[in-house]
Amino acid sequence: MEYETPLFFRVMQYASQADRDVIDMVSGNPDWEPPEALREGLREYADLESAAFQYPPSAGLRELREEIAARRGVDVDQVVVTNGAGEANYLAMARALERGRGDEVILTDPVYPYYPGKTTMLGGTQRFVPTDDAGQIDPDAVREAASEQTGAIVVNTPNNPTGAVYPEETMRELVAIAEKYDAVLVSDEVYDHYDLSGKFASALAVDSDNRIVTNAFSKSLSITGFRVGYAVFPPELVEAAKSRHMLVNVAGSRPAQYAVLQALQETDPAYYEANRELLGERVDTFTDALEDTGAEYTRPDGAFYVMARFEGYPGTLENVFRLIDEAGVAGMPGEAFGDSRTEWLRFALVTPRVAEAADRLAEYFG
Amino acid sequence: MEYETPLFFRVMQYASQADRDVIDMVSGNPDWEPPEALREGLREYADLESAAFQYPPSAGLRELREEIAARRGVDVDQVVVTNGAGEANYLAMARALERGRGDEVILTDPVYPYYPGKTTMLGGTQRFVPTDDAGQIDPDAVREAASEQTGAIVVNTPNNPTGAVYPEETMRELVAIAEKYDAVLVSDEVYDHYDLSGKFASALAVDSDNRIVTNAFSKSLSITGFRVGYAVFPPELVEAAKSRHMLVNVAGSRPAQYAVLQALQETDPAYYEANRELLGERVDTFTDALEDTGAEYTRPDGAFYVMARFEGYPGTLENVFRLIDEAGVAGMPGEAFGDSRTEWLRFALVTPRVAEAADRLAEYFG
Known part of the structure; x- marks a missing residue:
């Protein structure tokens, strides 16, 4: 088995060149803010004496x-x-x-x-x-x-x-x-x-x-x-x-x-808690909508991802491209993660547009 | 042959624990300023939206x-x-x-x-x-x-x-x-x-x-x-x-x-030129002083280092420690760089105290 990255880049690239609005659920980049102290740390560092560089x-x-x-x-x-x-x-x-x-x-x-x-x-x-x-x-x-x-x-x-x-x-x-x-x-x-x-x-x-x-x-x-x-x-x-x-x-x-x-x-513990809660809400929103489509799906206990399986729509790269073009949602093909999930697609919940993405999927597969 | 770093750290550590003032000529860290645009770039980056992180x-x-x-x-x-x-x-x-x-x-x-x-x-x-x-x-x-x-x-x-x-x-x-x-x-x-x-x-x-x-x-x-x-x-x-x-x-x-x-x-080409000139001046200062000690030495055509060989003072770790304690100058043992330079010491010219270091060496070996 090869590794994910080139595939991941191919999906990102395809999505960015699509002739329509696409909701990016490909990668695991959080879309929420880093803590303010992190930005402040960089600013402080920029002014340190050169020995600190x-x-x-x-x-x-x-x-x-x-x-x-x-x-x-x-x-x-x-x-x-x-x-x-x-x-x-x-x-x-x-x-x-x-x-x-x-x-x-x-x-x-x-x-x-x-x-x-x-x-x-x-x-x-x-x-x-x-x-x-x-x-x-x-x-x-x-x-x-x-x-x-x-x-x-x-x-x-x-x-x-x-x-x-x-x-x-x-x-x-x-x-x-x-x-x-x-x-x-x-x-x-x-x-x-x-x-x-x-x-x-x-x-x-x-x-x-x-x-x-x-x-x-x-x-x-x-x-x-x-x-x-x-x-x-x-x-x-x-x-x-x-x-x-x-x-x-x-x-x-x-x-x-x-x-x-x-x-x-x-950084206060509340920072981490708020992000975890946000993620939990997105899981609810997204899986509720998937429920309505009749798809099989995973309900994550942790991390950023929901896997879904749509009847007659296996998790190939080709189908991922088709979903980008026809539904405006970009995920990852399950086949990138091994033999057992070739029927599945993976969606990363790191976009504020989770509800909209779920609606698009519901409409497309509904 | 093993690699330099542990030895390099041992010398740095020994120098920092010495019971006297030591001029650090161990490592290849420039002591001059980074360009102002570099600091400005960091400051600018600190304020970018989180997608840029x-x-x-x-x-x-x-x-x-x-x-x-x-x-x-x-x-x-x-x-x-x-x-x-x-x-x-x-x-x-x-x-x-x-x-x-x-x-x-x-x-x-x-x-x-x-x-x-x-x-x-x-x-x-x-x-x-x-x-x-x-x-x-x-x-x-x-x-x-x-x-x-x-x-x-x-x-x-x-x-x-x-x-x-x-x-x-x-x-x-x-x-x-x-x-x-x-x-x-x-x-x-x-x-x-x-x-x-x-x-x-x-x-x-x-x-x-x-x-x-x-x-x-x-x-x-x-x-x-x-x-x-x-x-x-x-x-x-x-x-x-x-x-x-x-x-x-x-x-x-x-x-x-x-x-x-x-x-x-x-960054203007003048930035690079000024640092190169500074280095050139330090080479002159340091090698002139070594000349007076009667030591053999290299006159670098480039990079940051001068190698010197003092009569009866081979480039061992032991002698490097002794030079720290007795002369207040820290260099690297030549033996760290292979069999051909075991008689030599290496001095990095990335300190404003090059002239003072040279004086100390002249006094110690003179």
Whole structure:
């Protein structure tokens, strides 16, 4: 399986060239405001003396790492600030595979397509475990797929594209499976601030030398373009990850790190809550309208996405283009996320026009 | 050979904990001002609507890539904006090795230590070709080292640490050697704005499908912490490099790219000239003082560094620590740059205290 991005760009491009108004539900860019303290942090940074424009520590600004470590209840030495969750996942998966315990990477189907892409780039082998209709993982199925060949198990909770939030018991069992084969569970938790179920459980809750947690501020602070993320490594795995980070990127971008630190320190919990509520309202609006069309759909427990399946309208790129032209709504083809969702389309709820999009779909498919 | 950074950090740390005033000549962070337009660009960006805070195109902001392409006389499609020269070199070397033409990477001795580090991380084999005392490469020596096993030849001009600037004839011959074995010449030209000799020749001057040029704005705009660099690939090599860039980093940091674009568009050539002149004056001051100590030293044709060799004082980490404690000057041990410069120390001329440092060295060794 290839990775999503070129497909994603093709859809965006097609939508932008369409000869009509199109509601963009393709990508996971939040459309809400970043916190004011983030903007203020950038302004402040712009006036600092030039020494503050030079290399930050490779693993990230010390204060930012401390802030992250305090929030996540880990030692600051375990935290590596990365160029977004993208680099965090790359470092985590590379670290898992270079240990030489196994070159198989267990992934879910459906899957966030960057994971299989990274697996192949790193010389690993993809192995998919299907989730159920709600996107939940059956730990027994993972246990069955796991073996001495397993180098890593990569999961994403809250999940893109299914919206599933894995219960603590699942996380605990996944860590146990990783431990059994001395593999590494990589848990990408970039949507942790958008848990609508109240059941989100970080893999950090399970203490283990066999799990790495990745995250970023891209979604929680509405700054996917800043590229500030992090990974929390077990003490034994962190040094080699820092070396790879240095050899690939030297360090992350300092103005972005500075602004994120400011935002973390000064942003009220109400900011995060308001965005989560907004998302919850959009889920209601969108799924209510889908209900009226008679379509099958997922009701996400978290993250930004609703998947829908319209009778006689499989989730191909061709149908996505047709939906852009004929209904004025742009989504992602389910086939981009693996074999199990080829009949489905994914819609990102990061537009204020969710109700309008739902109306268009209802009219088109109704 | 390992890479420089941990050593570099150890020296910085030792210097900062010293029980006396120490002049820092360790790192290559410019101490002069970034252009005012860069600060202005950041301020402007801070006030943009939140859509401008989301993912930039993976290969970089379109206008920035166009600006780079226009300046370098290449097609915009050949340009990938990277997280500094660090990522540019990583992408270039990975691209060269993954072609499967050979896993040997020909490097110079002395060498910028990240290159051998990246080589090993990418599964390649290091092969060193010694330079002459002035840091010049003999193309015949490279030709002799090259073979069917050669995947890449990596050079840096103007050179860190020697200060050598390779003449156009050398660049031409290096490209020809890469072509002969269908290998890739990677030319890291991050110090191109600090050519004091007027003889700098970019590898871009030699049209070829077998050379990649890397660069960054870290040194030219005095922003090593912003992490904005780029690589220019031949058309046949660029797509796979863009894929790797996406899979590793998704994209670079947008506020930094925005500010750099602003700086490029609005900064007068006088800005670059003034910094180059300042550097030239510092070279004179520092080498004049070294002359008085009777030490051997290099007189750089470009880049930020002077290497010096003091009788009975080899370039070990131990001696670097001793120089910090006893003379109050912090440099880098020559042994960090390879076997050929173990007797030497490297001093970075990026402090306003160059004259004072030279006096301290003169007194200590005089």
